Amino acid sequence: MAKVKVFRCRICGDPYIGTEAPKRCPFCGAQQRYFVEANDWNPDEFNVTLSEVSRKNLEAALQLELDNTAFYNCAKNAAEKASDNYSIAKFKALMKVEREHASAISKFLKISPPELEKVACSANSQANTKEGWERENRAIKSYVKFSEEATESRMKEFFSALVEIETDHLDLHAENLQQLQSKTTH
Ligand SMILES: [Fe+2]
Numbered sequence: 572m573a574k575v576k577v578f579r580c581r582i583c584g585d586p587y588i589g590t591e592a593p594k595r596c597p598f599c600g601a602q603q604r605y606f607v608e609a610n611d612w613n614p615d616e617f618n619v620t621l622s623e624v625s626r627k628n629l630e631a632a633l634q635l636e637l638d639n640t641a642f643y644n645c646a647k648n649a650a651e652k653a654s655d656n657y658s659i660a661k662f663k664a665l666m667k668v669e670r671e672h673a674s675a676i677s678k679f680l681k682i683s684p685p686e687l688e689k690v691a692c693s694a695n696s697q698a699n700t701k702e703g704w705e706r707e708n709r710a711i712k713s714y715v716k717f718s719e720e721a722t723e724s725r726m727k728e729f730f731s732a733l734v735e736i737e738t739d740h741l742d743l744h745a746e747n748l749q750q751l752q753s754k755t756t757h
Pocket residue numbers: 580581582583584585596597598599600601
């Protein structure tokens with residue numbers, strides 16, 4: 572049987588133990604190719620001399636991630652009230668991933684992650700899924716732009732990894748909305 576090893580995700584920095592790197596980071600959702608073995612970890616991964624534009628874009632990304640974390644937290648609580656087990660799981664996982672993004676961004680900015688503000692959401696999980704789709708769509712558009720504007724290769728990489736992750740989320744919401752629509756029309 573394959574032996575377990577310690578890996579680290581280059582997008583969030585978190586360690587992972589397994590026989591191989593996971594297909595998606597369980598913490599930040601990054602794809603497998605961003606994992607390195609813990610022995611090969613570069614301790615300066617989050618120590619980037621930031622251009623003015625990347626600093627400004629990281630600050631905007633931080634607000635976006637905090638806002639989405641708070642939104643998914645609200646959506647999870649609404650799903651709990653409705654005893655909607657699938658939506659509880661989905662929104663909780665999304666909340667954790669977005670919080671991880673806020674924490675990774677804070678490492679680049681060399682600050683501690685700010686407190687969450689309260690964000691309103693619907694009592695209905697379908698409406699929250701629709702809003703989730705819109706939020707992910709906005710995040711993707713911002714991160715595509717931030718990646719293009721970055722002059723540091725590490726910042727380009729980081730923002731494009733976020734584009735991939737939020738695209739996973741977008742696809743998940745889209746699939747759920749499609750399923751819900753086919754349920755109501757058939
Ligand atoms: Fe990660």
